[in-house]
Amino acid sequence: MSVNTRAILPMLWLLASEHADPTSGIVDQSIKSISFRLRLTEKEIQSAIDEAEKCGFIMMLSTRNETVTEPLPNRTPRDREETEERPSRI
Structure with missing residues (x-):
């Protein structure tokens, strides 16, 4: 990878941190x-x-003139399950 790309890539990641969901x-x-x-x-x-x-x-x-990137799959989504059961109404 070129020096230019190695310098720009972290800057792109910093721009990605400005998104509404910074982990996206x-x-x-x-x-x-x-x-x-x-x-x-x-x-x-x-x-x-x-x-x-x-x-x-x-x-x-996106193929438009916009840069939309997705991170590498180094993060695993957390499974959020309810731990308590709600009593059912009869």
Whole structure:
């Protein structure tokens, strides 16, 4: 992976932490917006995103000109079950 991609990838993860659900890993900003926020060219951002996806670090969920990523499956969803039974009404 290129040095440029290795530098941009953590910045993309930081942008993902700004999402309404910070654990979702979603970056729902356009390439233009990301470029402005990171003070890099759109070409540099797009190249880094393409390379990071190719290497398996991110997954594109949208084909529009927006970057929407999903985190790698390193977190397991918690099963939230009720521990107490509710009495049934008769």
